[in-house]
Amino acid sequence: MKKTYILLIVSILALSMGCKKFDYYQDNPNKPTKATPALLMTYICQNIFNNNPISAAYASRHLTYYERPNESINYNWNRGSFDGYGGLRQVLKLEALVADNKNFQGLAHLFRVIYFTQLTETFGDIPYTDALKAEQDGRTPIYNKQEDIYTGLLQELEEANSLLDAGNGIIDGDVVYAGDANKWKKFVNAYRLRLLIHLSKKEGQSKIAIKQQFQSILSNPAKYPLMTSPSDNAQLVFNTTDPSNYYPTAGSLSVSTLVSLEQSFVEMLQQREDPRLFSFGDPVAGKTAGVFANYKGVDAGLSPADQQASAAQSSLIARRFVDLRNPVNEPMIFLSYAEQEFIIAEAIQRGWVTGDMNDHYQKGITASMAFYKITGTIVTDYLNKDLVKLTTGDPLTKILTQKYIAFYMNSSWEPFFEQRRTGVPVLRVGPGTLNGGKVPKRWQYPLSESQYNEANLDEAVKRQFAEGDNVNASMWLIK
Secondary structure (H helix, E strand, O other), X not given: OHHHHHHHHHHHHHHHHHHHXXXXXXXXXXXXXXXXXXXXXXXXXXXXXXXXXXXXXXXXXXXXXXXXXXXXXXXXXXXXXXXXXHHHHHHHHHHHHOOOOHHHHHHHHHHHHHHHHHHHHHHOOEOOOOOOEHHHXXXXXXXXXXXXXXXXXXXXXXXXXXXXXXXXXXXXXXXXXXXXXXXXXXHHHHHHHHHHHHOHHHOOOOOOOHHHHHHHHHOOOOOOOOOOOHHHOEEEOOOOOOHHHOOOOOOOHHHHHHEEEEHHHHHHHHXXXXXXXXXHEOOOOOOOOOOHHHOOOEOXXXXXXXXXXXXXXXXXXXXXXXXXXXXXXXXXXXXXXXXXXXXXXXXXXXXXXXXXXXXXXXXXXXXXXXHOOOOOHHHHHHHOOOXXXXXXXXXXXXXXXHHHHHOOOXXXXXXXXXXXXXXXXXXXXXXXXXXXXXXXXXXXXXXXXXXXXXXXXXXXXXXXXXXXXXXXXXXXXXX
């Protein structure tokens, strides 16, 4: 009888453990199983800000890579990706969790705008109003016109500005501004200026009040605060706590040995005796650093084989970008105070707003120099050089040239998009660049869209591009 009783107890325990096993053992106590606003915030910030700029640097002719044919170098572009919608789905999850926190609501608007902006500037027209509705049986969204998308994005940034406030709750999980809502508010308005300057070709030709919106921001700093110094940069700072927090090219053998500064870029810096050259790259092997004549670029228009043949006497990318012994390097900038100042200087030159164009221009250069710890009389002397100061030559070209220099290895694809808009500087092409010697203007839509949303895709392509879904076709934004 005692044996039977013991067996019964054991059986009951086994049954109870069996009932518990599935639910209990599916949860890892060391990992979160439910998304929280803080976790989503950290993920989205990492996804947006930790963006390896190396491909954009090739396409923008800051750098060149010569191991093998590379799409960004030879301009033989093909299809882009709709991966941005994956980020937008995370923003959708964030929105569902933050109904009682206005700061998170404001940031959700900002993040939506960033992802949608990246998508529309990559392709042209994209799904916007009907996007992210798959659960409501919206698997074939219409494509909105780019003008309508920009209208909506600018309105979302207005809403973000109105929601963000230091008194509107904490921002947990913020790895960019450490929860400072006021700094996020400055970034929102600086980013809105970026979008408005992207529309420069459409000023006076669109239902969007481009110039008026720009004026409203600059004329009301109490309502629309802007960045006031490099300490407001929208950037991600790296650390050594884990390899996932290292600078993205740290330890890359191919970047270390097969990436040089591009020839046109080096010449641009040498002509201006720009001290940032010494931070951007190394001198030619065996030569002394800090001497302008000891730096040389590789012509990105050559074939990879011809580039490699000339690379031995060229300036490799600076070792700090690849040194795994010190994998932190510089912060990854998404939008800087320097860029904001160049945008304002351009707007003044275009007559959109009044103000001291030279002051904003010089603040942009000074902030970029300070990022590389270049200060004092070196900067003052540089600002007075004939190829730099605005009192000689075309001021707009000089503003855009300095903006291009300041974009080196930061701001993701912004230097390419800005060159596409302005034509400054002229990008080097040649026998190795393919695409008929042209610099492409966009990417083709993903193949999956022609398989699952063909009717809406075809309609969007036909109304935008007479030549079809072509990488050399001009989207509304730059026509």
